Amino acid sequence: MDRRSFMKHSAGIAAVGGLASAVHATTTPAHEVTPAVKVTWLGASSLQIEFNGYTLLADPCFGEGENAFVxxxxxxxxxxxxxxxxxxxxxxxxxxxxxxxxPNSVILSHAHEDHFDQAAARELAHDIPIILPPFDVAKIAGFGFTGLDPIDWNETRKIAAGSGNIEITALPAFHSETPQIAEILGKGNGYWITFSIGDWSRSIYWTGDTFGTQQVTDTTTAMGRPDLMIAHVGGVGTTGALGKISMDADDLLPFVATIQPKQILPVHHTTYDLFLEPIADLMAHNTDGALPLDVLASGSSLLLD
Incomplete structure (x- = not known):
């Protein structure tokens, strides 16, 4: 079996216009405002991250209804x-x-269709810049996208955002704790993203679909203590042939204890039936409020200021 097509839909994807189909957003000049990063959860692992006039769209999934994606x-x-x-x-x-x-650009943790769906492939401009794992370049290029920037673990990209900067470093991500299953599912990325203007900065650790393995925690803790950890949960695969391929609450808690984030935003839950563990299970571990947990409704935002 071709590992790259393991979770691929069987039908072709048409390239038609939609969101950002004509012109990419341009970075707007920063005015005299307090620096902040606005993170909007759009459901599943989709995120809109806005900083100083720059919009970064993460793991876009735009499909809706009974046939949202294949x-x-x-x-x-x-x-x-x-x-x-x-x-x-x-x-x-x-x-x-x-x-x-x-969006000014797109960033992918990996290209399974619950992270980059058929609707996103149709609606996004095909020349939009996309940061993505090297493993997924051929797949995304096959949809007609041309602005691809593969970034491997420990590599960094810098983006100008008005008078500020966004620095993105790819970190290890393991879709399964079983090496053979992780290989089948393909090599994805987590990301450490730093936003800065002058002496002001904030950091986000976006886990991607990973578990807190020793390699992941060693690499991530070397980056420092993140202001926000965006964690993929949901307990996907627990009942299937692959075994568990995304964290549940029992996996996240020791991971958080090691990373020590200032805030935690769980994503990758509720939106699809794929996500087996209800977010209430994670919240039940936090009845005393000891975890710095921010649980958002889809479409809601939090601010790092």
Whole structure:
């Protein structure tokens, strides 16, 4: 079985216009305002991150309704040699399209269709800059995208955002704690993202689909203590042939204890039935408020200032 097509939809994707289909957003000049990073959760692992006039769109998924996207189902049992049953998946929560801004660039943790769906492939301008894992370049290029910037673990990119800067470093991410399953699913990225203007800076650690393995925690703690940890949870795959391929609450808690983030934003829950563990299970671990947990409704934002 081709690892790259393991969770790939079977139909082709048409390149038609939509969000940012004509002109990319341009960075607007910063005025005399207090620096801040605005993070909007759009459902699943999709995020809109705004800083000093620059908009970064992460893991875009725009499909809605009963047939939101097409992908294999990792929660089912199947023959690993043949791959999963390819089917449509419903979105349970609406996409708050009124919250969307034309993005300056896109960043992908990896290219499974619950992280970059068929609707996003149609709607995004095909020359928009995309930072992504090297493993996924061929797949995304096959959809017609041309502005691809592959970034491997420990590599860094810098983006000018008006008078400020965004620095993005790719970090290890392991989609499974079983090496053979992680290889099948492909090499994805986590990211450490630093936003700065002058002496002011804030940092985000976006985990991607990973577990807190020794390599992940060693690499991440070397970056420092993040102001915000955006963690992919949901306990995907627990009932399927792959085993668990995203963290649940029991996986996240020791990870958080090591990373020591100032805030935690859990994503990758609720939006799709793929996400088996309700977010209430994580919240139940925090009845005493000891975790710096921010649980957002889809379309809501938090501010790092």
């Amino acid at each position: 992908m294999g189902d990792p929660n089912e049992m199947f023959d690993l040699a043949k791959g999963p049953n390819i089917k449509t998946h419903a979105r349970n929560t609406p996409l708050r399209r009124t919250k969307l801004r034309p």
